[in-house]
Structure formats: structure tokens, C-alpha cells
Amino acid sequence: MSLFLDRNCYFKDYELSFKDRLLNLSWSYFVLITIVVGIGILLLYSVAGGSMEPWAIKQTYRFGLGCCVFFFIALTDLRLWMKYAYVLYGISLLLLIAVEIRGEIGMGAQRWLDLGFMQLQPSELMKITLVLALARYFHGSDEEDVKRTRHLIIPALMMGVPVGLILIQPDLGTASMLVFVTLAIFFLVGVQWWKFAVLFVLGLISIPIGWQFLHDYQKERVLTFLNPERDPLGTGYHILQSKITLGSGGVFGKGFLEGTQSHLNFIPEKHTDFIFTVLSEEFGMIGAGVLLLLYMIIIFYGFQMALKSCNFFGKILALGLTVNFSLYVFINTAMVMGLLPVVGVPLPLVSYGGSAMMVLMAGFGFIECVHVNEEMVIGRLGSSDS
Amino acid sequence: MTWQADGNKKITRRTFVMGGVQLLLAFTLFGRMFYLQVLEADKYQTLADKNRISLKLLPPPRGAILDRNGIPFAMNRKIFRAMIVAEETGGKLRKTLQNFGKLVPLQEEDYERILKEIKRKKSFVPVRLKDDLSFDEMAAIQLNIPDLAGVSIENGLMRVYPQKEFAAHPVGYVSFVTEQDLEQENLLSKMPDIRIGRTGIEQSYQDFLYGETGNKKMEINAVGREIRELEKTDPIPGKDLILTLDSRLQKAGYEALKNESGSAVLIDVQTGEVKMMVSTPSFDPNIFNEPVDTKTWSRLNTSDRHPLLNKAISGLYSPGSVFKIVVALAGLEAGVITEKTKIDCEGRLFVGEHPFHCWKRSGHGPLNLKQALQHSCDIYFYEVARQTGVDKIIEVAERLGFGHKTGIDLFGEKEGLIPSRAWKEGRFGDAWRLGDTMNLGIGQGFLLATPLQMALMMAHVANGGKKLTPVLSMDARKEPEKLQISSRHLRIIREGLTAVVNKPGGTAYHARIDVDGQKMAGKTASTQIRRISLAEREKGLKKQSELPWKDRDHAFFVAYAPLEHPKYAISVAVEHGGGGGAISAPIAGIIMQRALELDKEDREKSK
Structure with a gap:
């Protein structure tokens, strides 16, 4: 344990040159990410019937752009991000409110910002800036602070306000992701076990109340999840076909470009949320297992880099982002395997989608940045003194 | 730095807890994958195939139906x-x-x-x-x-019937798949264009004519569009069926009978081959290729002349005087009469108080069997029936082919009815009376028979004791069996029947064929539809032509020809035709002569 968590911490006047930063980069982490994206592009090529158009080619460009974001963030000074953490959070909150208001006023409103080359949803942005803000917040807290419930009110609000806004949209998937990530950070910084227990009980009690506020289609999804045969041609169709696709792949799969379920369009959203089934159908349990394994390595790599960080901000940031990534993986795969209701959560790095790719690459950039700056000690208020 | 030291330990510990939880989740996912992709893989493989493969059925071309000379009755x-x-x-x-x-x-x-x-x-x-x-x-x-x-x-391909109404009844027709068919076999719903045999040969040889369905396995996508062909089994075309019918005779028979409501059957007395079967009025089977409009359908169904019914096998009539042949054979067999036995006809006969009339009010005087047949004397057969008894008569009738299906290869054949003591008691709760036996003696009363049964009986008499099964398909011909009837008795009957047609005073004398080698023998019958009341009888009987159509007698004539070596037996039934001798016998004569002429032509051609 101490072996892979070994490092030196430098307290004062810690400055890295650009060259030092380049040398500190963890290339193996980047290669792992690239392999997963590569698998994704391969699958997008397959579901398009053996063609780079229309998805694989775009996904490649986006990954290129994502790499720029990744390296840009990875090579910056971590203290800079800590300094502007609340500002960035505030900006994404304002954007969220802005698209929300525009959604209320304008007819046929968009929930995203058009950046010209891609569309950015503020809710996606929030997935990173919320973690930044929480990391910044808990960086200055000591163990006693964390144990006080009052101390948790501000971070709870930091999460609660955007979650409320996103729920109105309505985007149950993203909102619950934010809740999970925040809870995970609470847990990691040391909030007592019993508080989670209380929250869990409160949550159970509120289920019947919350049910009233769900949209009909959301209720439908939950009911259908609980009993997919209830409506095999309607909403249950997705779950059933998803399971058929997975199961029919068997151990070795039907072979590249040979998946019948995906090529004959039995899979809904085959290039986005259900792409894992395409992998399972064409490459079988072995192919799907390899991808899951790669994901697990990326996740544990993230944990390791977080724990090695000399600064609390970096630790929480890297942990939060890694947890966020792992939530994507688990929710999506569990969903296509019929273990969770169908919620709109893509398979990270593999599903087709611009926003998600950018946000993920930015997230990995931050984790890499934490790694690059791991030996730096950051003072309670952000300076490098103690 | 103190604020961080404890926190560091805690966060590390908690991270390991979280990592443990994630490992657990990962194992759950692997477990689920194992369950779906290994344990349940077969089930999902099947479901995936069911998803993507659609079976397309390929209907085979239907076999043609040909007459005995290869002329098509039905083709594509x-x-x-x-x-x-x-x-x-x-x-x-x-x-x-x-x-x-x-x-x-x-x-x-x-x-x-x-x-x-x-x-x-x-x-x-x-x-x-x-x-x-x-x-x-x-x-x-x-x-x-x-x-x-x-x-x-x-x-x-479309089914066409070039002979149109000439052979509509024996050949039958095909029509669209109906809802009822779909209930029975939902495979048919995948072949909306196929037609199914509904009546006649088209129905009874449906499987033979149909062939075997081929299929094509098509890969389809989620909305059912065909992507490519995976596998194909070609359909096996239906086989052609050669009938015993002669299309030329069908035409002749139809022409002779087309103005009447009736039927005519001609069978080969040696083999049982049905060479002609006509029922009128007829219909054009080609109309059933398209859904028939309701007007036409109701006209065909509600007409009191029943154009859709094959009257030769489904029409039930009292055979009347035709049955006298059976009674005579029963009398001979019972020893009640011999060839020479004479019975005096005085025009009527009393059974207790009840009078039985001969059709000739003045009476025929003393007659022997041949003369009785020639003149169709009722009194003679009343007397024979009375002495022979009902049991013997029905036993002989059954032997000759009455009261049960002849076994012809068509659906819809009626059994007819031979009344017996037991039957009457079961049906009416009433004992069999002597009057019933008397009525049976002249083929009236409860007795019912089809024209085909009458033709078959005639054939049995003509061939001297060979039991036949009438058939329409060449391949269905059966070896004749032995008919347990004395050939000597049959010869006596044949002499009587020869007199009917060829001796002046015979009931069918004017319908005789005066060509050597084509001479015909037969028996007429006119069966009354209504009971003739005493009052009417005293007023004098009206002429048949003066009665409304529905009240007129049915007219029958059964015959065979030629006299020496009988070749064909014919039965002509004309509903409400009036007199058998006047109406049916000439029609039978025309058809019989045409049949014999055609044989001669064919023989000469093949020389």
C-alpha cells in the first residue's frame, strides 16, 4: 500500500516548469483512455454498417479536440483551478439558470449552448464545476468541521440548487449523478456513517412522495423496469431487446460487423446509450469483459493518483471526478443488462456524443493535473504556505 | 498542517471502502454478463433469430385438372x-x-x-x-x-376454368382464403394470394393439386423490412389430375339439360368411371377468383333451382318407378314371382279399406314381370312388394347401392334413405305398416336416393353382377367386386327394361335409339310431389304442364346401352320436369347416343 502511494511532499515555494509538468504526465493513464475511445470508434464504425460515417469520424474529431482540452488542463497549475473553483461553479450555475429561463420563455427552446463546433449543456459542465467547488470547500475543512452537520449545509446547497434546476428540465439521469457524486464526496471526506443511514431512511420515506412528481414517462420506465414483460412492444421493448442482444452474443460474440440485433435496428439508441450491447453482441462476454476491465483500471488508477496527492483539494477533485466516471460506467452497463431502469446515461468515452466526450476529457485532464501537481502542498486558504 | 493529517488518513480509508464497493459492483456486472451470455445464451440466441428471421411462404402453382383426353377443366x-x-x-x-x-x-x-x-x-x-x-x-x-x-x-397465376359451366359441379372451384381458414391454419395468412378448393374435385383433391409450399427465410430488420435472403426451399408444384370425365360429353349433357333444373350422370358399367356429370342450372366457376359481390352470391344461394348444388350427388329424391327394378329383383330372389308370374291389374287394389291406384286408371289387365316393367304397372309391384316384405326389399336395395354413399371421390355426397321397421319406429314412434311396404314397392314414401345412386344401380343391373365404385379421378379407379345377385335374375330385368324403351307401349318408347349397337334399355319414373287428393282424382288428373312448376312431378330416367354388351349407364333427373318418359328419357337418349358416337369416332381415329 505504501509502495504505490509513495511520494514526497514539498511545502514551500513549489513551482514546476513546463518541462517538469510534461515529465510528470502519466502517459499510461492517457493511453488507457485512448484504448477505450478506440473501442468506441470501432463500435460506432460497426453500428453504421461498417462505415466511418456518420458517427465514427465525428467521434474521432471530438476525441482529438478532447485531447487538447485534456492536455491543456493537465499542464496548468492546480492552484489556479482552486482559486477560480467557486467562480467556475458560479458561471455554470448562471448558465444553467439562463438556459432554464430561456426554456421557460422561448418557444422550442434549447437546453444547450451552441459553441459552433459542439453543443454544450450547462448541466454537463456542472458535473465538473460542482466537484471543483466541493473540493475547494472541503479543502479548508478539518475533521471536526466535517462532523458538524451545519458545516454540510453549504455543500448540500451547492448540489441542491443545480440538481433542482436540472430536475425541472427534466433530466433525471444527470440530476441523480450529481446527487451521487456529492454524497460520495461527503462520504470520502469523512461524514459519519449514521448520517448516511438517516438520509437513506428519509429517502425511503420520500419515495412515495417523490413518485407524485415524476413525469408519466419516468414512472413508466420504472414500472417497466420492474416488470419488462408488462409491455413487450412499448417501453419494455428496449430492455428486452437489450437483454436479447447481450445474451445472443454468447461468450465469443457473433464477430465484428456481424451483430444482427444492432444492424437490423432492434436496438434503440444503439450508437449512444445502448452501445455496450453492440460490443457484447459482436465480441461476446470476452469483449465486454475486457472493456469493463479497462474501465476498472482507469477507475483505480484515478483513486491511486488521488490518494498520492499531497493536497486535499487535489485528492477530493480527483476522487470526485473518478467517482463521477465510475457512476457513468456502472449505471449504463447495469441499465443495458436490465439491472437498473432505463435512464439516459451514456457509456463514457464509448457512446457517441460531443458534450459528454468534452466533459469527460476535461475531467480526466483535471485528474491528470492533480497527478502532475501531486507533490505540491496547498495551504488552507489556497497559498502554498501552511 | 494539523488540519490535514487526520483527514488524509480518513480519506484514504474511505477511498479503500469505496474501491471495495466498486469491485463488488464490477463483480455483480460480470456475474450478470455470465448469466446472460453463458447460462441464458441459447434462449437469447433463439430470440434474436426470431427477431431477425421472417419465414416467407411460397405457394406452389396448382396442378391442372384434365379430362380423360387431356382437355383442361382447370388450369393456371x-x-x-x-x-x-x-x-x-x-x-x-x-x-x-x-x-x-x-x-x-x-x-x-x-x-x-x-x-x-x-x-x-x-x-x-x-x-x-x-x-x-x-x-x-x-x-x-x-x-x-x-x-x-x-x-x-x-x-x-390465376385459376381459369375454360369449360365454364359445363363441368362446374364435378370440377368445383377455388376461392380466396377466408377468415375461417385462417382460424384453422394461420400459415395461410402468410400467403394471401393462394386459393383453396371449395367444391368438387378442387376440394376433394386439394392436397394433391396444391403441391407443397416452399419457403424463403428472409432477414428482416426491426420494422420488418426485408434485408436479404438467407435460405430458400422451392415449392413443389401441384400435380395434374386426370379425370374420367369427357369434356365433350360434359358439353353435350349441359346443352341437353340447361333449360331444366336437374342432373345427369353417365358411368362406365364395367369400371365405374364417371364419364359425365352435369347439374343444372350451372354457374361459371371463374367468378370465384375474385371475391363474389353480395348480389351474385345471394342470387346463387337463394335460387329455388340451387345452381351451386351438385344435384347428381346431393339431390335427394324419391326414386319412384326406378325402384321397381329393385322390387322385382327382391321378388325374384324371394321366389315370390318368377319370370312367368302374371298379376292382374284392375286399376286399383285394396289394402283393407284403403285403395292403391295404378297410374293407369283403367288397369293393365294380366301382366308378367317384363310387361309390368314395360308399362311400369303400379299394381304389379304393390302386389310383389306385399308378398316379398319390406325386409327383403331393403336388403336388396342396399346391395344395389341405395342407402349409403357410393364412395365417389367428391365431398357432399348424400347417403339417401332406405326406410326400415326400426327406422320408422325411431323416427316416428310408429310401427311399420303394410301401406308403407306398398309405397316402397313403387319407390315412393320415405325412400330417398341420389341420381348417382340410381345410375349406379342401373350399372349393376347392366354389367350382370359387378359391384362398382364410381370415380372421377383415373387414379382412384377400383377393381369391381362381386355383386351377390343372380345373373339370371338380372337378365330377366334387362329384358323388361329393353321392352320399356324398344317395344311399342313402353313408357320410353318414343325416346328409343334406333341405331344398331346403340340401342338403349331403361326405366322411367315420375314421382309426385304432392299427395293427390281423392277429389282431384275424381275430377280427373290435370296435365303436368298445367300445374305450377313447383307442383309438377320429378322426372327420372335410368338407362344403359348398348343392349348386348352394355357400356354405359345413365341417370337423368329433372326436378319438376313432369313425366320421366316425356322429359328425362329423350335427354338421356341424346347423351347416351353422343357417348356411343364419340366412342366410335375415337376408335376410328385411333385406327
């Missing part, structure tokens, strides 16, 4: 039909239909059907616009194809 004609694919009309379905309607007239019902089918089917499935396009229509469509987006022409 290549036709061109116009189809439309809704999605290829570029959203202008109605406009395209309108344009098509200008070139090929469509009925209001056609439009309804087309629009209904288009609505029900997926937009890429072709829907039939019109069958059997004429050459002009084809040309018009080809010329205007730019205005007819989505319209295409495809080949098809």
Missing part, C-alpha cells in the same frame, strides 16, 4: 397484376391512385380495400391494385409510369 393462366408500394409514391398516394384509376377503372370497393390494406400493412409492403390486367391496361400503365410512382406490375 399467367396474369399481370398491378401492385402499389405506399412509401414509393412519395407521399402522393391518393394522387397516384387517382391517376391509376383513370387508366384502369376501379370500383368503389376496390379503393376501399386498397386503402384499408395500405393502412394495415407496413408502407414498404406491396398491395394489390388489380389482378389480370388486359394488354391495353398494361400498355397504358407502362406509358404513364412517370405519373404512377410506386406502381409496379408483377406476374401471377
Whole structure:
């Protein structure tokens, strides 16, 4: 344990040159990410019937752009991000409110910002800036602070306000992701076990109340999840076909470009949320297992880099982002395997989608940045003194 | 730094807890994958195949039905039909239909059907616009194809019956698959264009004529569009069926009988081959290729002349005097009479208080058996029946083919009815009386028989004791069995029947064929439909032609020819025809002579 968590911490006047930063980069982490994206592009090529158009080619460009974001963030000074953490959070909150208001006023409103080359949803942005803000917040807290419930009110609000806004949209998937990530950070910084227990009980009690506020289609999804045969041609169709696709792949799969379920369009959203089934159908349990394994390595790599960080901000940031990534993986795969209701959560790095790719690459950039700056000690208020 | 030191330990610990939880989740996912992709893989593989493979059935071409000389009764004609694919009309379905309607007239019902089918089917499935396009229509469509987006022409087969009404009843017809068929066998729903034999040979040899369905396994996508062919089994065409019927005789028989409501059957007395079977009024079986409009259908169904009924096998009548042949044989066999026994006919006969009349009021005087047959004397057979008894008569009748199906290869044959003591008690709770036996003696009363049964009985008499099974298919011919009837008795009967036609005073004398080698022997019958009341009898009987059609007698004539070496037996039944001798015998004569002439022609041709 101490072996892979070994490092030196430098307290004062810690400055890295650009060259030092380049040398500190963890290339193996980047290669792992690239392999997963590569698998994704391969699958997008397959579901398009053996063609780079229309998805694989775009996904490649986006990954290129994502790499720029990744390296840009990875090579910056971590203290800079800590300094502007609340500002960035505030900006994404304002954007969220802005698209929300525009959604209320304008007819046929968009929930995203058009950046010209891609569309950015503020809710996606929030997935990173919320973690930044929480990391910044808990960086200055000591163990006693964390144990006080009052101390948790501000971070709870930091999460609660955007979650409320996103729920109105309505985007149950993203909102619950934010809740999970925040809870995970609470847990990691040391909030007592019993508080989670209380929250869990409160949550159970509120289920019947919350049910009233769900949209009909959301209720439908939950009911259908609980009993997919209830409506095999309607909403249950997705779950059933998803399971058929997975199961029919068997151990070795039907072979590249040979998946019948995906090529004959039995899979809904085959290039986005259900792409894992395409992998399972064409490459079988072995192919799907390899991808899951790669994901697990990326996740544990993230944990390791977080724990090695000399600064609390970096630790929480890297942990939060890694947890966020792992939530994507688990929710999506569990969903296509019929273990969770169908919620709109893509398979990270593999599903087709611009926003998600950018946000993920930015997230990995931050984790890499934490790694690059791991030996730096950051003072309670952000300076490098103690 | 103190604020961090404890926190560091805690966060590390908690991270390990979280990592543990994630490992657990990962194992759950692997477990689930193992369950779906290894344990349940077969089930899902099957489901995936069911998803993607659609079985398309390929109907085989139906076998032709030919007459004994190879002339087709039923065959397939290549036709061109116009189809439309809704999605290829570029959203202008109605406009395209309108344009098509200008070139090929469509009925209001056609439009309804087309629009209904288009609505029900997926937009890429072709829907039939019109069958059997004429050459002009084809040309018009080809010329205007730019205005007819989505319209295409495809080949098809249509069942045609070139003999039309001549052989409609024995050959039968095919028609569309109905809802009832679909309930029984839902495979048919996958072949909406096939036709099924409904009556006659088309029905009884359905499987033989149909052949075997082929199939094509098509890969389809989620909305059912065909992507490619995976596997194909060609259909096995139905086999041609050669009938014993002669199309020339069918035509002759139909022409002779077409103004009446009745039937005529001609069978080969040596083999049981049915050479002609006609029922009138007839219908054109070709109309059933398309759904028949309700007006035509109700006309065919409600007419009191029953054009759809094959009267030769499904018409039930009291055989009347034709049955005297059976009574005579029973009397001879029982020893009640001999060839020479004479019975005096005084015009009527009393059983207790009840008088039984001869059709000739003045009476025939003393007659022997041959004379009794020649004049069809009722008194003679009343007397024979009384002495022979009902049990013996019905036993002989059964032997000769009455009271049960003849076994002809058609559906819908009636058994007829031979009344017996037990039957009457079961049916009416009443004992059999002498009067019933008397009525049976002249073929009236409860007795019912089909014209085919009468023809078969005639054949049995003519061939001197060979029991036949009448057939329509050459391949269904059966070896005759031995009929347990004395050939000497049969010869006596034949002499009597010869007198009926060829001796002056015989009831069918004027219908005789005066050509050597074509001479005919037979028996007439006119069976009354109404009971003749005493009052009417005293007023004097009206002439048949003066009665309303429905009240007139049924007219029968059964015969065989030639006299020396009988070849054919015929039975002609004319409903409400009046007199058997006057109406049916000449028709039988025409047909019989034509049959014998044709044989002569064919023999000469083959020389």
C-alpha cells in the first residue's frame, strides 16, 4: 500500500516548469483512455454498417479536440483551478439558470449552448464545476468541521440548487449523478456513517412522495423496469431487446460487423446509450469483459493518483471526478443488462456524443493535473504556505 | 498542517471502502454478463433469430385438372397484376391512385380495400391494385409510369376454368382464403394470394393439386423490412389430375339439360368411371377468383333451382318407378314371382279399406314381370312388394347401392334413405305398416336416393353382377367386386327394361335409339310431389304442364346401352320436369347416343 502511494511532499515555494509538468504526465493513464475511445470508434464504425460515417469520424474529431482540452488542463497549475473553483461553479450555475429561463420563455427552446463546433449543456459542465467547488470547500475543512452537520449545509446547497434546476428540465439521469457524486464526496471526506443511514431512511420515506412528481414517462420506465414483460412492444421493448442482444452474443460474440440485433435496428439508441450491447453482441462476454476491465483500471488508477496527492483539494477533485466516471460506467452497463431502469446515461468515452466526450476529457485532464501537481502542498486558504 | 493529517488518513480509508464497493459492483456486472451470455445464451440466441428471421411462404402453382383426353377443366393462366408500394409514391398516394384509376377503372370497393390494406400493412409492403390486367391496361400503365410512382406490375397465376359451366359441379372451384381458414391454419395468412378448393374435385383433391409450399427465410430488420435472403426451399408444384370425365360429353349433357333444373350422370358399367356429370342450372366457376359481390352470391344461394348444388350427388329424391327394378329383383330372389308370374291389374287394389291406384286408371289387365316393367304397372309391384316384405326389399336395395354413399371421390355426397321397421319406429314412434311396404314397392314414401345412386344401380343391373365404385379421378379407379345377385335374375330385368324403351307401349318408347349397337334399355319414373287428393282424382288428373312448376312431378330416367354388351349407364333427373318418359328419357337418349358416337369416332381415329 505504501509502495504505490509513495511520494514526497514539498511545502514551500513549489513551482514546476513546463518541462517538469510534461515529465510528470502519466502517459499510461492517457493511453488507457485512448484504448477505450478506440473501442468506441470501432463500435460506432460497426453500428453504421461498417462505415466511418456518420458517427465514427465525428467521434474521432471530438476525441482529438478532447485531447487538447485534456492536455491543456493537465499542464496548468492546480492552484489556479482552486482559486477560480467557486467562480467556475458560479458561471455554470448562471448558465444553467439562463438556459432554464430561456426554456421557460422561448418557444422550442434549447437546453444547450451552441459553441459552433459542439453543443454544450450547462448541466454537463456542472458535473465538473460542482466537484471543483466541493473540493475547494472541503479543502479548508478539518475533521471536526466535517462532523458538524451545519458545516454540510453549504455543500448540500451547492448540489441542491443545480440538481433542482436540472430536475425541472427534466433530466433525471444527470440530476441523480450529481446527487451521487456529492454524497460520495461527503462520504470520502469523512461524514459519519449514521448520517448516511438517516438520509437513506428519509429517502425511503420520500419515495412515495417523490413518485407524485415524476413525469408519466419516468414512472413508466420504472414500472417497466420492474416488470419488462408488462409491455413487450412499448417501453419494455428496449430492455428486452437489450437483454436479447447481450445474451445472443454468447461468450465469443457473433464477430465484428456481424451483430444482427444492432444492424437490423432492434436496438434503440444503439450508437449512444445502448452501445455496450453492440460490443457484447459482436465480441461476446470476452469483449465486454475486457472493456469493463479497462474501465476498472482507469477507475483505480484515478483513486491511486488521488490518494498520492499531497493536497486535499487535489485528492477530493480527483476522487470526485473518478467517482463521477465510475457512476457513468456502472449505471449504463447495469441499465443495458436490465439491472437498473432505463435512464439516459451514456457509456463514457464509448457512446457517441460531443458534450459528454468534452466533459469527460476535461475531467480526466483535471485528474491528470492533480497527478502532475501531486507533490505540491496547498495551504488552507489556497497559498502554498501552511 | 494539523488540519490535514487526520483527514488524509480518513480519506484514504474511505477511498479503500469505496474501491471495495466498486469491485463488488464490477463483480455483480460480470456475474450478470455470465448469466446472460453463458447460462441464458441459447434462449437469447433463439430470440434474436426470431427477431431477425421472417419465414416467407411460397405457394406452389396448382396442378391442372384434365379430362380423360387431356382437355383442361382447370388450369393456371399467367396474369399481370398491378401492385402499389405506399412509401414509393412519395407521399402522393391518393394522387397516384387517382391517376391509376383513370387508366384502369376501379370500383368503389376496390379503393376501399386498397386503402384499408395500405393502412394495415407496413408502407414498404406491396398491395394489390388489380389482378389480370388486359394488354391495353398494361400498355397504358407502362406509358404513364412517370405519373404512377410506386406502381409496379408483377406476374401471377390465376385459376381459369375454360369449360365454364359445363363441368362446374364435378370440377368445383377455388376461392380466396377466408377468415375461417385462417382460424384453422394461420400459415395461410402468410400467403394471401393462394386459393383453396371449395367444391368438387378442387376440394376433394386439394392436397394433391396444391403441391407443397416452399419457403424463403428472409432477414428482416426491426420494422420488418426485408434485408436479404438467407435460405430458400422451392415449392413443389401441384400435380395434374386426370379425370374420367369427357369434356365433350360434359358439353353435350349441359346443352341437353340447361333449360331444366336437374342432373345427369353417365358411368362406365364395367369400371365405374364417371364419364359425365352435369347439374343444372350451372354457374361459371371463374367468378370465384375474385371475391363474389353480395348480389351474385345471394342470387346463387337463394335460387329455388340451387345452381351451386351438385344435384347428381346431393339431390335427394324419391326414386319412384326406378325402384321397381329393385322390387322385382327382391321378388325374384324371394321366389315370390318368377319370370312367368302374371298379376292382374284392375286399376286399383285394396289394402283393407284403403285403395292403391295404378297410374293407369283403367288397369293393365294380366301382366308378367317384363310387361309390368314395360308399362311400369303400379299394381304389379304393390302386389310383389306385399308378398316379398319390406325386409327383403331393403336388403336388396342396399346391395344395389341405395342407402349409403357410393364412395365417389367428391365431398357432399348424400347417403339417401332406405326406410326400415326400426327406422320408422325411431323416427316416428310408429310401427311399420303394410301401406308403407306398398309405397316402397313403387319407390315412393320415405325412400330417398341420389341420381348417382340410381345410375349406379342401373350399372349393376347392366354389367350382370359387378359391384362398382364410381370415380372421377383415373387414379382412384377400383377393381369391381362381386355383386351377390343372380345373373339370371338380372337378365330377366334387362329384358323388361329393353321392352320399356324398344317395344311399342313402353313408357320410353318414343325416346328409343334406333341405331344398331346403340340401342338403349331403361326405366322411367315420375314421382309426385304432392299427395293427390281423392277429389282431384275424381275430377280427373290435370296435365303436368298445367300445374305450377313447383307442383309438377320429378322426372327420372335410368338407362344403359348398348343392349348386348352394355357400356354405359345413365341417370337423368329433372326436378319438376313432369313425366320421366316425356322429359328425362329423350335427354338421356341424346347423351347416351353422343357417348356411343364419340366412342366410335375415337376408335376410328385411333385406327
